[in-house]
Structures are given as structure tokens and as C-alpha cells.
Amino acid sequence: MLSSNTTNSHGSKHLTGIDLEELQTLFRRAMAGVATPVSVVTAIKDGKAHGTTVSAFASLSLNPPMVMVALDRNSDLLSILRETGEYGVNLLGVEHSEWASAFARKGPDKFTGIPWTVENGLPRLVGSTWLACSVESLVDGGDHVIVLGSVLNVDLSDNKPLTYCQRTFGTHAPIGV
Template structure:
């Protein structure tokens, strides 16, 4: 059983992390012919040479199982106006792609209309508590000029350069 001090620390830790503005992405992979995807805010650039990124996926997720099996994943970087898309992919279930436009690009599902896209092959899987950190070699990247969707204080928003 968790001690009261640990429970208080966990709540405080969550509050501190909620105050950090994070990007919102939908990480995707194929399981056979069926697309999988989940909303992820634990995403970051890792290296420019070679180009690498990292994402953290829940240890028990179907998406992680597909990434492990097929060794490929896509990162759909969401933009302004995509909060409904983020909520759709944040829920549980196998029907998240119902009614969502997507194409197979570089071997992984690419959601139509997202402003940023990165296709990766798995470089390494690293244990990280209740998540697994997936290190990916970037094999393809595209972007458009659209403000990103961000998550801050448990609310979706956007960021515009030059605003303080």
C-alpha cells in the first residue's frame, strides 16, 4: 500500500507536470492491416545527427505491442483545431480510426491534415516505470506552417511565437 506521504507527493508531482507545456501528438502503428494510435504528450526530439526522437508509451498499451512487433511508428504532430482528434485518440478502444481520414505513409498510419509528421523505425526500447521509452530513427519528416496543439494545466491550447 502507498503511504500518505507518497500519495501527496504523487499529486504534487502531477500538478507540477501539468504546469509544463507539452506538444500533443498521436503516435500510430499498424497491427497487420489495422491501424492503432494513441494521444501522447511525452514526445521529444533526441538527436539531429542521426535524426532521432523519443516517445513514452504505456507499458500495457496495444500500440506498444504493435510497435514492438513491427518495429515502426509514426508521430502525427497535432495543430490548432485538433483537440477533438487528441481526445478521440486518448480514449481506450480499437475503433479510434473510425471516421478519421488517414493514409499509409512510410509503412505507418498518417492522419490527414496534421501539420507535422515523422515516420520512424525503432532504435531501442527503454524501461521507464509504468511506460516504455521508444527511441526512434527518423526516416521521413514533413511539416506545414500551422500553430501546434499544446497541453498545459490539463487544457488544450496553442502557442504563437513572440508571445510572453
């Protein structure tokens, strides 16, 4: 038997009998089982490259080509995207797991030791599949902001994609036919 729905102080509905902390724990565990692509979102401000690892990335539209990424509401990179209106998405290959870890940490100098160049005025990590994007809109999403972007340029790599699932890096493998 299902519990009845209630509305919390934020206007969100949830099942009675599950407190918010328990719901968040269960949600985190459920989402850990979803394989996601690993990418590094980059931008340049005042001649300095900035970047952060994201797993909340997805294709949004083919006509016109659009993608979406989610950035923490308090992210320094989000502030930069608000100002510059442009960003790069570097889709990492399976051999780039160390890059993902480097860009996931806080602090400056994330690009140290990682080969990169500037394309379309944006930082591109050499060897990644790369998208140059312009910010079309920003949408509030809880403790994150969803950045909807128009794709302006694409450069492909032949790498197997880096994915994140069950709190570990991996890659996609086809199921035998």
C-alpha cells in the first residue's frame, strides 16, 4: 500500500513516512547506480582558464544543437558563465580519469600537467571530444543551476567514453548480440 502524498515547506511533494534526510540518502544511492558521462566544463575569464568536472551533462536538442549541464549554485565556474556567456564541454575518454579527479577538486591550477589549448576562445582539453557552447538560459534546479547551451562547434575524438557509476570510473561496453 502506498503512503499518501504530502507537501513540505518548500512546496515539494513526498511520501509520508519518509523524512527528508532518509529520502536524500535513498536518492543518492539510487543515482549512484545511474551511469553518467564524465565531462569537464571550461571557460576563460580575464585570460585565465577555469574548469570543473561534471557528471550532470546531457544532449538536449538536435535542432538546434543544444546541451545541458548542471553546476552547483555556489560554483565559481557558474559565476564565470553568467559573465562570459560561453563555455566548453570536454567529454572525457576512459584514459582521462585522472583529469576528472583533478578538475573535481577545489582550488586553482587545475590545468597543471594537463594538455590543453584554446579553441573558439575556450579551453579545450587535448584528446577529448569537445563542444563549444553559448549560454542560452539558466534554470534553477534545487542546489544546482541547469545551464542550457547552444552548441557552436564540435570536435570528435576516438576515445571510449569515461563514465561514472557506483562511485567508480568505467566505460561503456556493448552487450553481446
